[in-house]
Amino acid sequence: MENSSRPASHQYQFVDFARDLPNICSMTGLFCTVLSIYFSLLHHFAIAVIAMLWAVFFDYCDGMIARRMKQRPEVFGRFGQQLDSMIDIISFGACPAIFLLSYGQFSPWLLPVVFCILGSNALRLSYFNLFGLTDDGSYMGLSLDNNIFIFAFVFLFEGVFSPSLFLIILSALFIGLSLLNLSPVPTPKYQGKWFYLVVAYILILTLIYGHGLMPV
Numbered sequence: 001m002e003n004s005s006r007p008a009s010h011q012y013q014f015v016d017f018a019r020d021l022p023n024i025c026s027m028t029g030l031f032c033t034v035l036s037i038y039f040s041l042l043h044h045f046a047i048a049v050i051a052m053l054w055a056v057f058f059d060y061c062d063g064m065i066a067r068r069m070k071q072r073p074e075v076f077g078r079f080g081q082q083l084d085s086m087i088d089i090i091s092f093g094a095c096p097a098i099f100l101l102s103y104g105q106f107s108p109w110l111l112p113v114v115f116c117i118l119g120s121n122a123l124r125l126s127y128f129n130l131f132g133l134t135d136d137g138s139y140m141g142l143s144l145d146n147n148i149f150i151f152a153f154v155f156l157f158e159g160v161f162s163p164s165l166f167l168i169i170l171s172a173l174f175i176g177l178s179l180l181n182l183s184p185v186p187t188p189k190y191q192g193k194w195f196y197l198v199v200a201y202i203l204i205l206t207l208i209y210g211h212g213l214m215p216v
Contacts, residue, residue: 017076020072020079020080022062022063022080023076023079023083026058028058029062029087032052032058033055033087035047036051036095037094037099040098040099040103043102045103045155045158046210046212048099049205050209052091052096052148052151053202053205054202055091056149056202059088059145060198062080088125089118092144093144100113104167110167120177120179120182123182124141124182125144127140139186139189140186141183142183143189144181149201151170152205155170156208156209
């Protein structure tokens with residue numbers, strides 16, 4: 001049964017929200033996530049990591065665009081927050097979980113790790129939706145997009161270890177990240193000049209992974 005206390009905003013149709021620029025940006029990030037899942041299942045892991053990184057990029061951009069749209073209706077902002085949260089659990093929860101399962105040949109031993117990834121995502125996003133940022137504008141715990149940055153860097157060393165050992169390393173990494181996501185330690189919100197460092201990091205890793213895909 002639907003909650004009758006919802007705001008009266010039925011004068012807007014789905015298409016109104018779909019053509020809103022920040023939401024278009026969010027959906028573009030979701031498309032990158034779909035690509036990452038697709039290439040993970042095909043075992044094209046380098047391409048999957050690149051797509052995952054660009055999903056983070058668009059996740060950053062939607063908020064920046066929204067803050068610059070001064071005349072944007074408030075209901076669009078509320079819709080965008082809900083949409084962003086829905087996409088986050090796919091991009092930063094389901095996508096890495098599927099990547100890990102595919103890399104590990106869908107071993108049932110990975111299911112507890114997958115549960116840690118998805119469970120920590122669900123708890124963290126629910127907490128953030130309820131309480132938001134801390135009083136000083138920081139996140140409580142490690143933000144989910146940082147998981148992708150750390151994972152993408154670690155995966156550069158995939159060829160150094162045997163597949164079985166590296167699978168253990170990845171599993172331990174995701175468990176550790178899940179604990180950090182739910183930790184009480186505040187982490188900064190990347191904005192302003194930090195955004196350019198984030199973009200530079202994504203571009204550099206994209207070039208590194210892309211170079212490895214080029215035929216010798």
